[in-house]
Amino acid sequence: MTNAPSSTVPALSTPHMETARRALALIFLCNGTLFATWAVNIPGVRDRLHLNAAEVGLAVLAIGLGSLVTMPLTGGWTARFGSHRVTRVCAVACMLTLLLPFLAPNLITLVVALTLLGAANGALDVSMNAQGVTVERRIGQPIMSRLHASFSLGGVLGALLGTLLVGNVPMLAHVGLVVAATTLAGLLAGRLLLPDLPLEEAVPGAPQASTWSPAVLLLGALCFLGMLAEGANYDWAALYFRDVLGLTEGRAGIGYAAFVTTMTLGRWFGDRLRGRLGDEGIVRGGAVVTALGLALALLVREPLLATLGFALSGLGLSNVVPVLYGAAGHALAGPGIARVATIGYTGFLLGPPIIGFLAGIVGLPAALGLALAGAALVALLGGQTFALLRPPASEK
The missing domain is CATH 1.20.1250.20 (MFS general substrate transporter like domains)
Known part of the structure; x- marks a missing residue:
């Protein structure tokens, strides 16, 4: 027996749905801030571990490969547990794994750490977009572009914060501040997300996406x-x-x-x-x-x-x-x-x-x-x- 989203979805008020939209936008923003924080600190990680350009390229590639591992799996997780639950867990996991690359003592552990970060991010990418579709259906108007704009704004915020802090405070203190703030935001926002609609109500007569249609x-x-x-x-x-x-x-x-x-x-x-x-x-x-x-x-x-x-x-x-x-x-x-x-x-x-x-x-x-x-x-x-x-x- 699976923990599929309930077939009985409670009716929600407009303020409740708008709160869910804002909570999800906050998760998108935190995700953008996270990756900007990593990006502005790449030179610091390179210098600390004495990496050459090829080794930096290998490390960065690990993020993408980690994402490709979890992305195909997350659709099944959201179908079984609901995109709101998966998003909540993956948001916190993604924020916490940002610490790992900055604790890595060498190239091998850095690649492992970035693979884990990429895996958490790949799962979050799929689940939060699936939750975006759920919120969009409930509200009855398009919201996906604005959610992705929140990710972009998070990148700007992370870059601006990096401009202020990189070189002026210890790298681990900078990252720790971002991790603490985004994890707290993810925990709070995750509690406000919406359960998915029953599949037959959400996508009537849809082609079966479990196959390569x-x-x-x-x-x-x-x-x-x-x-x-x-x-x-x-x-x-x-x-x-x-x-x-x-x-x-x-x-x-x-x-x-x-x-x-x-x-x-x-x-x-x-x-x-x-x-x-x-x-x-x-x-x-x-x-x-x-x-x-x-x-x-x-x-x-x-x-x-x-x-x-x-x-x-x-x-x-x-x-x-x-x-x-x-x-x-x-x-x-x-x-x-x-x-x-x-x-x-x-x-x-x-x-x-x-x-x-x-x-x-x-x-x-x-x-x-x-x-x-x-x-x-x-x-x-x-x-x-x-x-x-x-x-x-x-x-x-």
């Missing part, structure tokens, strides 16, 4: 392509401005800053736009904007226009993954988000190194064309994908 594969492919383009912007924008456009070290981050800023703003206002354009419109339209932005940046190669291009890319991509996660949760029975998220995250993990490999052969501008092609494919395949998710006319 065409809907799962196509949604996963769109997520893969979208996250490949996102990872390319994150990891290669600054190098493109420095090595290709010739900007100085201090100004080379302008393209990255433009991308992150418009992505955050696009997510903050994306739910309203999603309500007007629909899921298919915002995914395909966003992909077109991304492709045009990258084409402008890669073909014109003038710093001001390239900055505009990366800004357009961030704006276009801002709602692609949140909407695809939401579509998976709404339209697929079983662990739909888990399978789609796993395929998508593979693109985020593999995309940047593939572009790096290609850059060594054909140059960085041509290699970044892979991200442009990915965005164009999202626009082309989006219609077929969303057509598969629409219920038959008799069920509308």
